[in-house]
Amino acid sequence: MDITCPSGLSGRVRGMKAREERILADRKLAKSGGQLDQILAACWEETLDPGPYSFGMTAPNWSEVLVGDRFYALLQVRAVSYGPMYEFSVSCSNRECRARIDWELDLLELPVTQLSDESRAALLAGRTFRTVLPRAGRAVEFRLLRGADERRMSAQRRAAGERPLTTSLAMRVESIEGVEAKDKLRVLEDLEMADVSFLLGEFDRVDCGVETEIEVECPECLSLTTVELPFEKGFFLPQRKKPSAASSSSFRP
Numbered sequence: 001m002d003i004t005c006p007s008g009l010s011g012r013v014r015g016m017k018a019r020e021e022r023i024l025a026d027r028k029l030a031k032s033g034g035q036l037d038q039i040l041a042a043c044w045e046e047t048l049d050p051g052p053y054s055f056g057m058t059a060p061n062w063s064e065v066l067v068g069d070r071f072y073a074l075l076q077v078r079a080v081s082y083g084p085m086y087e088f089s090v091s092c093s094n095r096e097c098r099a100r101i102d103w104e105l106d107l108l109e110l111p112v113t114q115l116s117d118e119s120r121a122a123l124l125a126g127r128t129f130r131t132v133l134p135r136a137g138r139a140v141e142f143r144l145l146r147g148a149d150e151r152r153m154s155a156q157r158r159a160a161g162e163r164p165l166t167t168s169l170a171m172r173v174e175s176i177e178g179v180e181a182k183d184k185l186r187v188l189e190d191l192e193m194a195d196v197s198f199l200l201g202e203f204d205r206v207d208c209g210v211e212t213e214i215e216v217e218c219p220e221c222l223s224l225t226t227v228e229l230p231f232e233k234g235f236f237l238p239q240r241k242k243p244s245a246a247s248s249s250s251f252r253p
C-alpha cells in the first residue's frame with residue numbers, strides 16, 4: 001500500500017509477516033527502543049518521495065525521521081496487518097469511579113496535522129526554528145523530534161528520577177539567547193510554566209503528526225476522560241477475537 005506521511009515522505013508499506021513477531025518479542029531490542037525502527041525498516045518496501053529528508057530514494061534512515069512521520073507510518077503498517085480497529089482499556093479519571101473503560105477506535109480516523117510549507121523549507125535547509133519566550137523575553141532556537149530522540153527519551157524515562165518535561169524540552173531546545181550550553185538545563189528547569197506551555201505550543205505549531213490525545217466516555221459514570229492513546233501490546237499483537245460477527249463468516253446462530 002502506498003502511504004504519504006505528514007511531512008510528505010511517501011512510500012510503499014506492507015503488512016507485518018510472521019518473522020516480525022520475533023522483533024516484537026525481542027526483549028533486548030525492546031529495552032534499547034529499537035523495535036519500532038526494525039518494524040518500520042522491515043515493512044517499508046520502497047521510498048516514492050523522500051519529502052524533507054536527505055536520504056533520497058533509498059530506504060529511510062528512521063532515526064532521522066520526524067516522530068510524527070514514524071508514528072503515522074506505524075499506524076499504517078498496523079492497519080494493513082490487522083485492520084484499523086484498535087482495542088484498549090483505560091481507567092476512568094473520575095476519582096469516585098475509577099472503572100475500567102474498554103474502548104475501541106479506528107486508527108485511520110485519528111486527525112493528522114500535515115507539515116507546513118514553512119517547516120518543510122526549514123527542514124530542507126537544515127535550519128532550526130526560532131521563537132521568543134513571552135515571560136523570560138529570550139529568543140530560543142529549537143528543532144523537531146526525530147526517531148533518535150524518541151529512543152533517547154524512552155531510555156531516559158526509564159532511568160529513575162528523570163523529569164520527563166525537562167527532558168523533552170532539553171531534547172528540542174538547541175540554544176537560549178544569552179545562555180551558555182552548560183547552563184541550558186538549569187535555565188529550562190527555571191522556566192515559568194507560562195513559558196513552558198508557550199514553548200510546547202510552538203513545538204506543536206511547526207511540527208506534523210497524528211493527534212493521539214483522545215477522549216473516552218466512562219460507561220459507568222458517563223464522565224469523559226482524556227488520555228494519550230495507549231501504545232499497548234494489542235497494537236501490534238492484537239488478541240485473537242472470540243468468535244464474533246466480524247471473524248466468523250461460516251457460522252451464524
Ligand SMILES: [Zn+2]
Nearest residue numbers: 092097218221
Ligand atoms: Zn467512571
